[in-house]
Amino acid sequence: MAPLPVEVLLGISHGLLMSLVPVVGVGAIAFAYQYVEGTELDPPVVVACALPLGFAGGIGTGLISLPAVTAGPVTVLPRLLTAALVIGLVSMYANSQASKLAQRLPRDRSQPTSRERPLAPAALEAVDGKGHVTISVVGDVRDVDGYSPLQADLRAELADQSWQLPADIPIVEMEARLEDRLKSTYDLPTVDVSVDARGTATIAAAPPSRNLAGNIPDGWRAVSVETLLPTGLSVGDEVTVTAGEETVDGVVLGTTDDVAGDQWDGATAQTPSTGGRGLATVAVPTIDASTLLESDELTLSVNPAGARDEFRAFSLLVRAGHSIRKVLLDDPTRKQLQATDEPIEVLALRAADEGGAADSNWTFSPGHLNGDAAYVLGEGPVLDSVVPGDETVGVGQ
Template identity: 40%
Template structure:
């Protein structure tokens, strides 16, 4: 009489063991069918069907086991094993059905690259959303290039860049890469931004910065002369020596006043004693990027001139530097004329729903027709999520698609309504 509880406990444990052993295959089949039916049809597989299917599969395994041990059908372990098999099958079916309902129906690499930032990190500046992108982790060296200097690595680590928040992450990465190349003269850079606005940066140090700025077919020549105040890289100048004038483009400029400012970056002797990894203390304290414009005075200027003019510039005894005018910016003149006529220009990204036939049917269809698409930039899968160049004046035959970036112009009220309708 006292051995009955022990025998019952043994039967329950054996039932659990047999149920787990036998229920693996029915649970896998039930979970797979639940996922496939829900994903492709949107209908949940009935629980009764799952029970019948699980018992049918388990009966095959149990029948084979019964041939070996016929007495199993009269023992309590069979009931426990059946209950375990049914619970495993129903649980797997429930998880497969949930996965089928949550997984996106249309998943592509282009769609993944169009992910945007989380709403928690977006800052509203007026009516425009912006995000402050900051680096996360260490600034890694790019394979195949020399390692970054300590100063450049520190500047990148402490950097923060404000970018628009209403564009895909792939476009944010492209813009940040271009800004880093411009600000730090990097030879190459690769940036990955997550939905929290954190950037992982892999960069290569500047390599041959001067030679990369010399146009093809020209040569870089340095002259000592009186440098105009405000002269900066990219200015068009003319070197005059007597009756001869030679046109060129400024690549770099340095004056004595600039050197004094650099030396004043070391506040005292204790700071000057700081050990560096090469060069003097003054150059270590200076910024990695040279100042945008010179302070003027006597100094040296490196300019790019045609190959035939190199000897004439080097032989000049007292060269004079004259800065040539570039004229008025035609882009600002065009915007001023558009503004003067009461029109507005908006830049936006087409929303996920895209435009439809009723997009232009606003409060006044005749006024909506006044909205003109000036330029469109499309994102294609063949370029790995990168955007193509701008297409100007696309015309009505180029239909806007979700993810397109466009400039439109028209009456201010109608244009604002048009942008709100398409960008939603």
């Protein structure tokens, strides 16, 4: 029997030689398992595979003599245990390296996608009669760094989406169109869509911002005011808030008629006001916010929406004692206005209706009568003699 140190050295050398077969076998198994299942082999599995392969190789190459092991197992036990330990350690290292290699290897080994080209021929086989291809979502919808996570229901809805797009446009154009659709449909602040050559899309998106801060324009502030609210006041109405001798224009962000209690978390109700004492959250320019905050008595009035400043000036002329009349310019009326010597001035002229907005076709101080309606200014009796019976503009119109 050789001394113990010699047996240990023989065990190390024999173990290194016997590890050649286990390294190849375990490495191949670990690589395939990591690539398919996405996880490493367990250490007991590695040892259970490596030891039989190692000792079978040792017996086949003559490193281990079966007659010697049978005749005196105690004398060769240190050598065998040392060789088994070496085989196990080397096999564990092979398992680790093979798993790392499998992780770095791309899963999709097809030809890289050129984003400037159309879809691959395999995907174009599904083109319908109109030349469109269906783009569907694959995998989970990812979150965008720096934004809050998507809501679970929105994430599931996005993952179930599919779109019909022209099959002959470049992939980069498909991605741009899908991003625009998702932003407009779901009010998403940022979306990243990636389409591969097979016609499948992966999506990363940030949740929509529906909080109060997201509705305030840059350079403005939201101020809550307690005052008498007109009936029907709702989000988006343009208002003027009067604080003493100063006035501030703003836009309503929310209203509430419930002002009871010591605490209130903001006017966020989206239903129109029922009138009476209430609270309104109004977006105003930053420079005017302190005016409202420092005033104890505030009055809120609603501005007319959609009217041009020129029409608002008509009310001031009426208040000053002038008469304004809207007339339809048929041939007789047009001839009367052209022939009269009375002090009548044509303030505005409407061109023939082309389907525009109510006041989009009006021209002020036109200098001609080539239209289908007009606003004329003059004294009441004079207008009665020239264009009797037409619509008279009153205060506030």
